[in-house]
Amino acid sequence: MNTTGTTGRAERESRRWGPRGTAGATFAGLLAFENVSKQFGKTEVVRDVSFSLAPGEIACLLGPSGCGKTTLLRIAAGIEKPDRGRVLFDGQEMAGPNRFVPPEKRNIGLMFQDFALFPHLSILENVAFGLKNLPRAEARTIAGHALERVGLAHHAADYPHHLSGGEQQRVALARALVPRPQVMLMDEPFSGLDQRLRESVRAETLTLLRETRASCLLVTHDPVEAMGLADRIFLMRQGRLVQSGTPEQIYRQPADAAVARFFSDANELAGPVTGGRVETPLGGFPVPAGFHGREALVLIRPQGLKPGGAGTDGLVVEARFQGDDVKCSVLFKGVDERLTALVHAREAPQRGQTARFEIDPEHVFVFEKPVSPPIS
Template sequence: MTNWFISTSGKTRSGEPAPGKARVRAGATFAAKLTFDAVTKTYGERPAVDALSLEIAPGEVVCLLGPSGCGKTTLLRLAAGIERLTSGRILISDREVAGPARFVQPEDRSVGLMFQDFALFPHLSILENVAFGLKGLPREEARREALSILSRVGLERYADQYPHILSGGQQQRVALARAIVPRPAVMLMDEPFSGLDVQLRDAMQEETLALIRETRATCMIVTHHPEEAMRLGDRIAVMRAGRIVQTGRAEDLYNNPAALFVARLFSEINEVEVPVRAGQIATPIGRLSAPGLADGARATLCIRERSVELVPASGNGKDAGTALKGRIRSAKFLGDAVRYEVAVEGFDAPLNARTVSGPQLKEGSEVAVRIDPVAALVFPSNDDKTP
């Protein structure tokens, strides 16, 4: 894998640092705590961010995850000072930077901001773009700092060129260098990898995270890709309709989603509506607890596609009592997995199953279907099918 953040002046052809050449490192800064205290931002009568509270620890990377229009970018712009909040407070290291009677200008917040479209200045050279945030330094010192970070991202040879000659990935690296060179205490990134192809996106995610760790900046990354959030964030904050639905580590949100909305974000699931009786639901895989739901209410049984195990039927009754009978209705090859639609006894509608790619089961074949009840999730039913 190419390492974009190693100086090309000290690399072998394989991309590894040449013997005796030290890796160029970014300067460290003092990480800051970022606090949102009951923050609200309205446009007209519609709240884009609604009484939201969140605390990000010094040096922590938190990903804001949610569908388009849920308020993620608005919250980032409020933290940067590009937007003024309607009510609530924003604090950086317990210093109020936005509140009812206080507003600190963006340039005085020690915040770095990286936009989705990179926002490079077309009339400035690559070096001038990177040095743009160093106006407080003497010209030669600013030039040295900018060249150093360009070397760190492997683009110093383009210092005197202009952004239009660069590829999308190279422009992304310039935008990252420009945001990080002032050594901000807080780094804010608005879907920074959305315009990159898959292979480059994976490489840039790894290298961007490495650079953020080196600088020790507190970081908030906006994304609508769950896998990206799981890959990058120490914690994930799931947003919906201007509010935080759940925060936690990736494994916590995956294994213990607080709502059906969160479960849908992190895995492909089968949803089956079942009536509640005496705090339980009766399902083909057994009786499951439905705490907090009244008798007669409807619950949604969620079964992850990857939790549905398919085994060719033995035909000798060996599977009886340990599995449900099923029939393959369709199979779709997806590269590293196969997605099956399976008619399963006891279920009114077919279930989807996703298995690791291997010998493919044929359409129409009989299978034994095993579903671990422990892996099933139960939520109150609603008519909302988003995201």
């Protein structure tokens, strides 16, 4: 019996997808945006954005709806052309004043919010769709390995409408990864899933991306999702890149009050600045270096208000049990609005109780108070 052809094909499959149960690695690419801008009509949706995605890095484009993040992803994919600036893969211009490479010529994987599976093709045929340059039998074998890796080999002969939303998402991920893209682009891939399913599918996706080692740029509006997935976050607002860094850097060192609010609820106080400190009814706080304003805005995250210590007395007017934590609404003397404290259930005061609260400086942020516009 001649096994040479079979052995050679198996070796090629292993190199492409990896041994059973493991996604094969690819050569990750470097994706760079250089002063990219894009305008639709009179609206500039992306404004002079520059950043780079390192080989093998998983990064999130994060921001509210309409901030330009999806447009940037479409520019990277070649679906949109930038009006100004350049997009480069491994130093080669993909889009810019001198060159435009169409999407099918770029070594990228695309995964969209609606999964975009072909309803008339079986699950196996959907995954094999991107392997048209291979013999049909070889493509189907590689697709089968990919389905095995995402735990759906038993659905190979089924059609998309037979699968749940989470299963369809895993099929779409397998289809995007089998051609071994250097860069993976994902647009809100988990938003259509319910909360419990979303967490498990995100974890599986992260494992697969780490195994394949493809560079990945993922669009999301969910800061919790971004912090759980990304090596780096690129935070967008009104078409501009406002801050980039690791999840911990952005969470602990927000560039402005809007960034701090985006990542967490916050209590807000204001006060005059004297001698390098801002004075509030809850005490004084140092202002950052280079502070020039006469008044400061102080943001305190709910988890930064802790019962006990040499703090300030407050009346607990509401206490809502939330499992491990209790969400308390607290009135402090000299503060017009109730402040929110998120307290561990074992330490939480009761509603109607006067309790002392101290402030954890790790959850306090001081910014210059914005000047109110003149009344016309």
